[in-house]
Amino acid sequence: MTMTQANVLDHLPPLFIGIDGGGSKCKAKLVSNDAKFVGVGISGRANPVHGMETTLESIVDSAKKALADASLPEAALDHVIAGVGLAGVNLPSLFEQVNNWSHPFKAMYLTTDLHIACLGAHAWQDGSVIISGTGSCGLSMVQGKTKMYGAHGFPLGDQGSGAWLGWKAIVAALLASDDLGPSTTLTERICDYLGARPRGIADAMANQPPKEFAKLASIVFAEAKSGDAVALSIIEEGVSYLNNMARKILTENPGRLALLGGLRSEITPWLADDVKAALSDPIHAPEDGAIHFAKSESANANKKAG
Amino acid sequence: MTMTQANVLDHLPPLFIGIDGGGSKCKAKLVSNDAKFVGVGISGRANPVHGMETTLESIVDSAKKALADASLPEAALDHVIAGVGLAGVNLPSLFEQVNNWSHPFKAMYLTTDLHIACLGAHAWQDGSVIISGTGSCGLSMVQGKTKMYGAHGFPLGDQGSGAWLGWKAIVAALLASDDLGPSTTLTERICDYLGARPRGIADAMANQPPKEFAKLASIVFAEAKSGDAVALSIIEEGVSYLNNMARKILTENPGRLALLGGLRSEITPWLADDVKAALSDPIHAPEDGAIHFAKSESANANKKAG
Numbered sequence: 001m002t003m004t005q006a007n008v009l010d011h012l013p014p015l016f017i018g019i020d021g022g023g024s025k026c027k028a029k030l031v032s033n034d035a036k037f038v039g040v041g042i043s044g045r046a047n048p049v050h051g052m053e054t055t056l057e058s059i060v061d062s063a064k065k066a067l068a069d070a071s072l073p074e075a076a077l078d079h080v081i082a083g084v085g086l087a088g089v090n091l092p093s094l095f096e097q098v099n100n101w102s103h104p105f106k107a108m109y110l111t112t113d114l115h116i117a118c119l120g121a122h123a124w125q126d127g128s129v130i131i132s133g134t135g136s137c138g139l140s141m142v143q144g145k146t147k148m149y150g151a152h153g154f155p156l157g158d159q160g161s162g163a164w165l166g167w168k169a170i171v172a173a174l175l176a177s178d179d180l181g182p183s184t185t186l187t188e189r190i191c192d193y194l195g196a197r198p199r200g201i202a203d204a205m206a207n208q209p210p211k212e213f214a215k216l217a218s219i220v221f222a223e224a225k226s227g228d229a230v231a232l233s234i235i236e237e238g239v240s241y242l243n244n245m246a247r248k249i250l251t252e253n254p255g256r257l258a259l260l261g262g263l264r265s266e267i268t269p270w271l272a273d274d275v276k277a278a279l280s281d282p283i284h285a286p287e288d289g290a291i292h293f294a295k296s297e298s299a300n301a302n303k304k305a306g
Numbered sequence: 307m308t309m310t311q312a313n314v315l316d317h318l319p320p321l322f323i324g325i326d327g328g329g330s331k332c333k334a335k336l337v338s339n340d341a342k343f344v345g346v347g348i349s350g351r352a353n354p355v356h357g358m359e360t361t362l363e364s365i366v367d368s369a370k371k372a373l374a375d376a377s378l379p380e381a382a383l384d385h386v387i388a389g390v391g392l393a394g395v396n397l398p399s400l401f402e403q404v405n406n407w408s409h410p411f412k413a414m415y416l417t418t419d420l421h422i423a424c425l426g427a428h429a430w431q432d433g434s435v436i437i438s439g440t441g442s443c444g445l446s447m448v449q450g451k452t453k454m455y456g457a458h459g460f461p462l463g464d465q466g467s468g469a470w471l472g473w474k475a476i477v478a479a480l481l482a483s484d485d486l487g488p489s490t491t492l493t494e495r496i497c498d499y500l501g502a503r504p505r506g507i508a509d510a511m512a513n514q515p516p517k518e519f520a521k522l523a524s525i526v527f528a529e530a531k532s533g534d535a536v537a538l539s540i541i542e543e544g545v546s547y548l549n550n551m552a553r554k555i556l557t558e559n560p561g562r563l564a565l566l567g568g569l570r571s572e573i574t575p576w577l578a579d580d581v582k583a584a585l586s587d588p589i590h591a592p593e594d595g596a597i598h599f600a601k602s603e604s605a606n607a608n609k610k611a612g
Contacts, residue, residue: 049512091509152480152508155461155473167461174458180550202458203397206355244486 008072012079013037015072017063017105018290021046021055021086022113023134023163023210024262028062029287030070030080037072040287041065047135048098049088049153050209056101059084063105082108083294085116085286087135090151109297113286114139114148120289121258121282128254129282130245133261134214136161138245140254147252149245154210160238162214162263168234169220170205170213177201186223186231193219214262221266239270246275258282314378318385319343321378323369323411324596327352327361327392328419329440329469329516330568334368335593336376336386343378346593347371353441354404355394355459356515362407365390369411388414389600391422391592393441396457415603419592420445420454426595427564427588430602434560435588436551439567440520442467444551446560453558455551460516466544468520468569474540475526476511476519483507492529492537499525520568527572545576552581564588 014033019026026046030039043062046055060077067076082105089095090112099110118129118139128140130149135158137151154163173190175181193216194204205212223231249257257278259268268276320339325332332352336345349368352361366383373382388411395401396418405416424435424445434446436455441464443457460469479496481487499522500510511518529537555563563584565574574582 091512092506093509149484149486153512156476156508156511157480170462174463178455178551178554180455180547180554200398202462203399205462206397206459241486245484248484248486 009075009079012072012076015076015080016291016294017066017080017082018116018287018292018294019059019062019082019084019086020113020116020286020290021059021062021084023047023050023087024214026055026058026062027287028059028066029285029291030063030066030072031291032070037070039066039068039070039072041067041069045209045211047087047153047210048094049091052094052097055086055098056103060104077104078106080105081294081298083116083290083292083297084108084110085113085290085293086110087113087151088153090114090148091153107298107301109294111293112139112148112151114151115141115146116289116293117260117282117286118146118289119292120284120286121260122256123283124289124292125256126254127256127258127280128249128252129258129260130242130249131261132161132242132259132263132267134162134210136164136242136261138249140249140252142252142254149248154213158210159241160267161210161261162217163210164213165220165234165238165263166213166216168237169216169231170201172230172234173201182230184223184228184230185226186220186228189219189223190216217263218266224270235267235270239267239272242267243272243275246271246278250278256280260286315381315385318378318382321382321386322597322600323372323386323388324422324593324598324600325365325368325388325390325392326419326422326592326596327365327368327390329353329356329393330520332361332364332368333593334365334372335591335597336369336372336378337597338376343376345372345374345376345378347373347375351515351517353393353459353516354400355397358400358403361392361404362409366410383410384412386411387600387604389422389596389598389603390414390416391419391596391599392416393419393457394459396420396454397459413604413607415600417599418445418454418457420457421447421452422595422599423566423588423592424452424595425598426590426592427566428562429589430595430598431562432560433562433564433586434555434558435564435566436548436555437567438467438548438565438569438573440468440516442470442548442567444555446555446558448558448560455554460519464516465547466573467516467567468523469516470519471526471540471544471569472519472522474543475522475537476507478536478540479507488536490529490534490536491532492526492534495525495529496522523569524572530576541573541576545573545578548573549578549581552577552584556584562586566592 138149444455
């Protein structure tokens with residue numbers, strides 16, 4: 001028997017989507033209450049600090065892709081209860097803007113990317129996370145109380161993140177181009193990568209989003225491994241910030257601390273021994289944390305409404 | 307006898323405008339060849355790195371104000387030969403954009419703000435300048451050859467500039483807010499100034515133009531004078547960059563070195579003794595340099611055409 005689209009929509013079990021949006025990409029994971037439907041969708045960057053329109057587009061686009069991946073029609077979007085964790089919404093004005101958006105979901109519950117990452121990493125139990133990806137930040141959850149570190153956005157904060165490491169490499173390359181700082185293999189490679197000899201670097205990188213700076217981080221790691229003095233000093237400064245944040249978080253006795261984000265494997269070997277020893281592996285992914293958040297917030301809302 | 311506007315325009319002597327555009331303001335100075343007409347006009351920021359449209363508007367607006375100040379009608383704009391010195395146009399793509407603009411002048415000759423500042427400071431003779439204003443940069447002119455330092459734009463460069471000092475203060479305030487850096491009078495005052503207790507700072511300053519960061523520089527200077535450790539370390543780092551640039555420029559034997567820009571009087575006492583001893587006072591203003599540039603370039607163009 002072939003059901004029409006209307007039939008499908010009429011007989012859907014409750015659908016939850018968890019969305020993890022950051023400076024480089026937006027990932028959505030869909031599950032139905034009966035686990036019959038599962039799908040994932042990945043879209044472009046979703047950090048409202050660097051563009052509200054792009055962010056909202058990426059959220060909807062990733063959700064549509066997750067529906068398609070689960071063989072569900074796009075029209076199922078308004079049956080979906082979404083849990084959305086976004087970079088940048090620790091800023092009150094941005095939280096308001098996203099939260100007041102006339103979204104296409106049945107319901108949307110908004111929180112930070114950090115919060116959903118922490119929920120996922122510790123299977124919704126107490127714990128803490130440090131994220132080093134395009135940006136950097138930390139969060140502890142102890143007995144229902146959360147405390148946030150960093151998450152100030154590049155170039156005001158985000159020390160030890162991909163964007164920050166790439167930006168420091170650009171600054172060093174520009175100093176070298178003026179003969180006001182050391183010229184090393186790193187500064188040479190940055191010029192080569194950008195296809196721009198010194199005077200063109202600022203032109204190539206002016207007003208670029210953090211994501212573009214973060215692309216240079218792998219060059220910094222590669223050169224640090226080869227002993228490049230400038231690369232080493234950049235990584236040492238960034239790692240010192242992450243070490244300090246980890247030690248600060250650990251004073252709150254969160255039980256577990258997980259390091260997450262795109263730089264996780266690259267940066268872990270550079271951390272201080274005491275910090276490395278304190279790290280636990282994450283249990284679930286941030287988008288699973290976002291699904292849990294959607295479920296518990298909608299249960300709370302139903303309880304209130306009932 | 308009252309002349310009609312058409313009469314005025316018919317009998318105008320050659321008019322030259324020198325325009326000095328930067329991250330905080332755009333200044334225009336008008337002179338007629340016979341020195342009968344003189345006027346100045348000041349408009350908003352004009353750094354194409356941070357907005358092409360605003361820049362072009364500021365240029366035209368400042369020129370119109372200079373005409374009005376000289377009691378000339380706006381219609382005289384297309385009688386004017388403009389020399390325009392702009393921040394940011396050391397970036398080739400921005401130079402092209404401004405240079406290809408369908409401007410309202412009879413002719414426009416474009417160069418960097420640094421170049422006109424150097425021409426003015428040394429009365430069109432060999433010499434060198436360091437500018438510390440909203441941004442920072444340096445230029446030497448030795449036997450017709452120019453060499454530029456810095457001018458990479460915030461946040462890629464501009465060390466020791468107003469925007470850079472203000473930005474460092476914000477970074478320090480955010481570190482203090484996370485208890486990951488020292489909390490001092492400076493970090494307190496930054497919060498007060500922004501009317502935003504720590505968590506709101508990033509919100510208040512995200513995506514602000516350099517000019518807004520530069521407004522905080524005076525707080526950094528004031529606190530450094532009172533011995534604030536964070537303010538002192540920020541100023542020391544910025545001044546170290548300017549000292550290095552000055553020493554580098556002096557190796558080229560430019561004859562004279564002038565320090566210019568909005569931070570001139572504030573930052574001079576902090577410079578190293580050898581650098582202070584090497585400084586000369588500027589002879590003319592940057593807009594005078596721009597007028598000289600307009601005259602010499604149009605004379606060259608006439609020579610070629612003839």
